[in-house]
Amino acid sequence: MAKDFYGELQLGILGGGQLGRMLIQEAINYNVNVHILDPDKNAPCRKLCNRFECGSLSDFETVYNFGKDLDMITIEIEKVNVDALEKLEDEGVVVYPQSRIIRLIQDKGMQKQFFKQNDIPTAAFQLISNKENLYETAIPLPYMQKLRKDGYDGKGVKKINSTAEIEQAFEEPSLVEELVDFEKEIAVIVARNDKGDVSTFPLVEMEFNPDANLVEFLISPSTLPFEIQTQADEIAKKIAEDLQIVGLLAVEMFLTKEGEILVNELAPRPHNSGHHTIEGNMTSQFAQHLRAIFNLPLGATTARTNAVMINLLGEPRYEGLAKYEGVEDVLAVEGVFVHLYGKKYTKPFRKMGHVCIINDDRELAIKNARWVQETLKVKA
Amino acid sequence: MAKDFYGELQLGILGGGQLGRMLIQEAINYNVNVHILDPDKNAPCRKLCNRFECGSLSDFETVYNFGKDLDMITIEIEKVNVDALEKLEDEGVVVYPQSRIIRLIQDKGMQKQFFKQNDIPTAAFQLISNKENLYETAIPLPYMQKLRKDGYDGKGVKKINSTAEIEQAFEEPSLVEELVDFEKEIAVIVARNDKGDVSTFPLVEMEFNPDANLVEFLISPSTLPFEIQTQADEIAKKIAEDLQIVGLLAVEMFLTKEGEILVNELAPRPHNSGHHTIEGNMTSQFAQHLRAIFNLPLGATTARTNAVMINLLGEPRYEGLAKYEGVEDVLAVEGVFVHLYGKKYTKPFRKMGHVCIINDDRELAIKNARWVQETLKVKA
Numbered sequence: 001m002a003k004d005f006y007g008e009l010q011l012g013i014l015g016g017g018q019l020g021r022m023l024i025q026e027a028i029n030y031n032v033n034v035h036i037l038d039p040d041k042n043a044p045c046r047k048l049c050n051r052f053e054c055g056s057l058s059d060f061e062t063v064y065n066f067g068k069d070l071d072m073i074t075i076e077i078e079k080v081n082v083d084a085l086e087k088l089e090d091e092g093v094v095v096y097p098q099s100r101i102i103r104l105i106q107d108k109g110m111q112k113q114f115f116k117q118n119d120i121p122t123a124a125f126q127l128i129s130n131k132e133n134l135y136e137t138a139i140p141l142p143y144m145q146k147l148r149k150d151g152y153d154g155k156g157v158k159k160i161n162s163t164a165e166i167e168q169a170f171e172e173p174s175l176v177e178e179l180v181d182f183e184k185e186i187a188v189i190v191a192r193n194d195k196g197d198v199s200t201f202p203l204v205e206m207e208f209n210p211d212a213n214l215v216e217f218l219i220s221p222s223t224l225p226f227e228i229q230t231q232a233d234e235i236a237k238k239i240a241e242d243l244q245i246v247g248l249l250a251v252e253m254f255l256t257k258e259g260e261i262l263v264n265e266l267a268p269r270p271h272n273s274g275h276h277t278i279e280g281n282m283t284s285q286f287a288q289h290l291r292a293i294f295n296l297p298l299g300a301t302t303a304r305t306n307a308v309m310i311n312l313l314g315e316p317r318y319e320g321l322a323k324y325e326g327v328e329d330v331l332a333v334e335g336v337f338v339h340l341y342g343k344k345y346t347k348p349f350r351k352m353g354h355v356c357i358i359n360d361d362r363e364l365a366i367k368n369a370r371w372v373q374e375t376l377k378v379k380a
Numbered sequence: 381m382a383k384d385f386y387g388e389l390q391l392g393i394l395g396g397g398q399l400g401r402m403l404i405q406e407a408i409n410y411n412v413n414v415h416i417l418d419p420d421k422n423a424p425c426r427k428l429c430n431r432f433e434c435g436s437l438s439d440f441e442t443v444y445n446f447g448k449d450l451d452m453i454t455i456e457i458e459k460v461n462v463d464a465l466e467k468l469e470d471e472g473v474v475v476y477p478q479s480r481i482i483r484l485i486q487d488k489g490m491q492k493q494f495f496k497q498n499d500i501p502t503a504a505f506q507l508i509s510n511k512e513n514l515y516e517t518a519i520p521l522p523y524m525q526k527l528r529k530d531g532y533d534g535k536g537v538k539k540i541n542s543t544a545e546i547e548q549a550f551e552e553p554s555l556v557e558e559l560v561d562f563e564k565e566i567a568v569i570v571a572r573n574d575k576g577d578v579s580t581f582p583l584v585e586m587e588f589n590p591d592a593n594l595v596e597f598l599i600s601p602s603t604l605p606f607e608i609q610t611q612a613d614e615i616a617k618k619i620a621e622d623l624q625i626v627g628l629l630a631v632e633m634f635l636t637k638e639g640e641i642l643v644n645e646l647a648p649r650p651h652n653s654g655h656h657t658i659e660g661n662m663t664s665q666f667a668q669h670l671r672a673i674f675n676l677p678l679g680a681t682t683a684r685t686n687a688v689m690i691n692l693l694g695e696p697r698y699e700g701l702a703k704y705e706g707v708e709d710v711l712a713v714e715g716v717f718v719h720l721y722g723k724k725y726t727k728p729f730r731k732m733g734h735v736c737i738i739n740d741d742r743e744l745a746i747k748n749a750r751w752v753q754e755t756l757k758v759k760a
Contacts, residue, residue, distance in 0.1 A: 007702060007724060025405050028428065031720040047430045048408065282715065297712035304684065322387060332677035335662065340411040344387060 007031040009294075012070040014057050016045035018341040018351065019076035019270045022278070024048045026286040030294070037066045044342040060084045067093055074247060074293055075269050078106050079150060096246040096293040097268040104243075105266050108175045109148040115263055118242045120235060122263045123254070124178040134166045137176050144177045145169050180262055182254035186222060187273035188236035189250050189285055191292040199288070199298040200236050201281060203229045204273055209313070211349070217369065218309040220276045223362075224255070231261055239266065248289040250274060272311065272354075279337050279356045280307025306362040308369035312338075312353035312378060314346035320380035322346040330372045335359050338376070345380075352378045387411040389674075392446060392453040394437055396425035398721040398731065399456035399650045402658070404428045406666040410674070417446045424722040440464045447473055454627060454673055455649055458486050459530060476626040476673040477648040484623075485646050488555045489528040495643055498622045500615060502643045503634070504558040514546045517556050524557045525549050560642055562634035566602060567653035568616035569630050569665055571672040579668070579678040580616050581661060583609045584653055591696075591729070597749065598689040600656045603742075604635070611641055619646065628669040630654060652691065652734075659717050659736045660687025686742040688749035692718075692733035692758060694726035700760035702726040710752045715739050718756070725760075732758045 009032050013020045016038030024034055024045060034049040041054045055062040057077065063084035067073050072094040073085065085099035104110050115122040126137050127148070134145070141163070147156035147170055159179070160169055185208065189201040202221035209216040222229060236251040243249070250271030252264045274285030283291070283299025291298050314322070322345060330336050340353040355372050359365035389412050393400045396418030404414050404425060414429040421434045435442040437457065443464035447453050452474040453465065465479035484490050495502040506517050507528070514525070521543070527536035527550055539559070540549055565588065569581040582601035602609060616631040623629070630651030632644040654665030663671070663679025671678055694702070702725060710716050720733040735752050739745035 007720075007722070021408060024428075025408055028401060028405055028722070029717075029719045031722050033427070047413070048404075048428055050427045291711065296708055299711070300714040302714075328676055331671065331679070334680040334682075337409075339409045340387075342387070342408070342411050 007033075009033060009072065010035060010050075010070045012037065012067050012073040013045070013049075013076055014063065014066075014073065014080045015076035016040070016043035016049075016052065017076060018044055018339075018343075018353075020045045021048065021341060022275075022339070023074075023076065023270060023286050023289065026284060026290060029287075030290060032290070035066070035070060037063065042344050057081065064088060072096065072293065074289070075102065078102055078268065082106065094293075097249075098244075098246065101243055101245050101268050105268055107148050108146050108151065108265065109173070111266060112175055112177075114242075118238070120239060120242075120263050121261055123180050126176045127173070128176055129173050131166065131169045131171050134160070134169055134176065135163070139176045139178050142179050144179055146175045146177060148173045148175055180254045180264075181257055182262075183257045183259075184224075184255045185252065185264070186224070186228075186232060186255050186261075187250060187252045187271075188232050189248060189271060189274045189277075189288075190236040190240045191248050191288045191298050192240045192245050193292045193298060194246050194295040197298050198237050198240050199301055200233050201274065201277060201285065201288075201301040202303050203232050204276070206273060209311075209349070211316075216311055216313075217373070218273060218276060219362075219366065220280050220307045220309070221303045228255065228259065228261065235261060235263060239263070243268075246295075247292050248274075248285060272351075275339070275354050276307035276309040276356050277301075278339075279358050280304060305358045305360050306365045308357045308365045310355050310357070310369055310373050311351055312340075312355060312376060314348055314350040314352055314378050316348045318378070318380040319347045320345060322352060323379050325377040325379060326375040330355065330376050333368055333372075335365070336368065336372060346378045387413075389413060389452065390415060390430075390450045392417065392450040393425070393429075393456055394443065394446075394453065394460045395456035396420070396423035396429075396432065397456060398424055398719075398733075400425045401428065401721060402655075402719070403454075403456065403650060403666050403669065406664060406670055409667075410670060412670070415446070415450060417443065422724050437461065444468060452476065452673065454669070455482065458482055458648065462486065474673075477629075478624075478626065481623055481625050481648050485648055487528050488526050488531065488645065489553070491646060492555055492557075494622075498618070500619060500622075500643050501641060503560045506556045507553070508556055509553050511546065511549045511551050514540065514549055514556065515543070519556045519558050522559050524559055526555045526557060528553045528555055560634045560644075561637055562642075563637045563639075564604075564635045565632065565644070566604070566608075566612055566635050566641075567630060567632045567651075568612050569628060569651060569654045569657075569668075570616040570620045571628050571668045571678050572620045572625050573672045573678060574626050574675040577678050578617050578620050579681055580613050581654065581657060581665065581668075581681040582683050583612050584656070586653060596691055596693070597753070598653060598656060599742075599746065600660050600687045600689070601683045608635065608639065608641065615641060615643060619643070623648075626675075627672050628654075628665060652731075655719070655734050656687035656689035656736050657681075658719075659738050660684060660689075685738045685740050686745045688737045688745045690735050690737070690749055690753050691731055692720075692735060692756060694728055694730040694732055694758050694760075696728045698758070698760040699727045700725060702732060703759050705757040705759060706755040710735065710756050713748055713752075715745070716748065716752060726758045730758075 012035040016036040021044040035051040057080045063081040082103045109127045142161040185206040204220040207217040250267040278284040335358040337356045357369040392415040396416040401424040415431040437460045443461040447468045462483045489507045522541040565586040584600040587597040630647040658664040715738040717736045737749040
C-alpha cells in the first residue's frame, strides 16, 4: 500500500517513548507523517513529529479520536486501549500489529494458552484467579507468579519460594509458571508483511541486570550451536505465521541447561533486544518494522559485524534532572554509538539511552562494552 | 562544551533542507534541541524540530532574532546573513563554522585567493568586476566564468568557449578560471573540533550529471593510487588547519589527466559527497559534524564496506506533487538504502532524495547502483 503514500501517509504511533523516537529517525527516510499519542507531555517524541497529542493510551475515546483520521496506526507499547483499535480497524484504519494480536499479548495468560495450542515450547504454567489458588497449584515451588496484565520490564513478576511467601503474592489474576533453570536468555526478532513474507534477525544472547530485571547486555550475533540457532529461528517464524502478524515481533526465549528452548514472552513491536541492529545489521529493526507495516519487501537482516548493546539505566540513588557522565570518554573509542532518549528526568534504572558497541573482534567488542558500562553514567 | 548541555543545548540550524533533516536524524541521539530557520514553509525539517521559523536566511534582523537566544548555530547552506552571525558571535553565541569562514566561502573569489595565499593547488584564475574584463583576461579560452556570489549546484557557472560568447557572459563580479581537463572529480570531507583534532573521511570519486551539473554517482572508498589518496587527504587537512574551522568541511577536487590534484571548491558543512557515510562508514558525516561542533572526540571514519551514492533527482519534464516509482523494486535488493527528503513538490533535477548502495563486492555495488538509477524515478 505504501507506494502511493510517500509524503501523504499519516501514521499514528501509540506511545512516544524511545521506541517511537527511533522509529521516527527511520520514518524520516520514507517521508512519513508521524502522529504521536503519549500521556507524558515531556515524551521523547514530543518535538519530532507532525502532531503530538498528550493523552491516555488506555482511554477509549482518546485513542479512537487520535486515530480516526489517520491511515495507519502502530504501537511502541502494548498497554493501549484495544477496543478503540478494533473500532478503528472496523472503520478502515489499518492497525499493525492487528488489534487481536495486541489483545492476546496484553494478557500473559492468553499468550501462554496460545503457545500451548500451537505447540510452541514454553515453561509449564497454570492460570489462577486470585492468591488463594496458589495454595492448590500443581506447579512445584519455587515458581514465578506473573500478573496476566500490565506487567512490563520486570514489574508484575514475583518469585515465590515457599508456601509462606504466598502471603506476599499478587492478589490479581495471574500466571503461575514453573521456574526455568536457564543457561541463557536469547531472542529472535521476526518481521512479517501483509504479503506473508517472513524474515528473522540473527539470534542474540542477553544478560539481565538482576536488580532491575532489565536487559543490560546483549550480544549479536549469537555463537550458540547451529542447531540451537536454527531451532530458535524456526520457532520465531512459526509464531509470526501462527499469529499472521503484520509488523515486528520480538520473541524472548530461555535456553535451558539441557539445551531446550522455551518461549518466554512476545512483544509485537520494535524491542530492546533489537537496538543493536541500527549499527550492527544490514537493516535496523525500526526500518524493518516500517517495511513490514508498509507491505514493502523486508530488508536483509545479516549481521554486519559483532554488536554489543547495553542499556544506559539511571543510576541507583539519583533522581531528577538527568546529567550524563563519561559521554566524551566513550565517544573517543572506535565503534561506540551512544543513543540518548531525550528524557529530561532520571530515576533509578530508568532507561535513559543505550549504547551499541561494534567490532569485528568479538572479544574486543565485549571488552569495550564492559568498559562503557563502567564509564558512562546517568546521574542527577 | 557539550558535556554539560545534553538535553539543554539549544542548537540553531540555518536552513531546513535535506542536510538539516539528516543532521536532525543524528542530533536526536544527543538530546539536542534543534531550532530551524528556512524561507520555505514546507521545508523538509519543518516538523522535526523543537522550533521551526519560516524566514529569510539573508535578512539581518531575521537571522539575528532567530539566533539571539540560542547556545549554538550551525549552517546547512552558506548563503546566510554573515553580519548577523558576526553580531551573534560577539554576543557570545557559538557559531560553527565561524562566521569569517562562511564569509570567505560565500565568495568564490576570496576562496581562490585563500588557496593562492596558502599554497593550496588550484586552477589558474583571475577575478573580474564585470563582463568587459573578459576581453582582456590572460586566462586562455575556453574558460569557466563563475559568479563570485550565490552560485550553487551548478548555477552561476558558465563555460565561455570563444570571444563571441562573451556577449552571453555574466555581468556580475566573477571568477575566470582555467578550464581543467580532469580525469575525475574527487572529494575529501574533513572535520575539525575546537581542541584542534582533525580527521578525514576516505577519498571518494564522483560522476556528474552533465545536464544538471550535480553529483549523480559517488563511489567510496576511492581505488585511486595510494599517493593520490594521501595527497588529497593532506590537502584537506591543511585547509581545515589553515582555516582553523570548527565543523565539517567538504573539499571538492579535480584529478587532472596528468595526475595533479587541484582544489575546486569548499563547503563548510555536511555535503552531498558525504551522504554515503551514513551506511558506508563507521561514523556518518552528520554525526561527525555534531561531534566537531560540540567539541567531542571525532569519530572513526573507516569505510565499513563499498558504498555508492546516487542522487534521486526530479525527472526532467515533471513538475508538481512528487510521486515515487520503483521504491518497492529497489528495496527488494540487499544493501539498498533509500533516503527521501520530504519534499512535497518535484521539479526537473530537484534533489528529492538519495540512495546508498553498499556491498562488499565493489563491482556489484556499482552494478546495483546503475540499476537503481534506472529503476527509481520521481515524477509528478
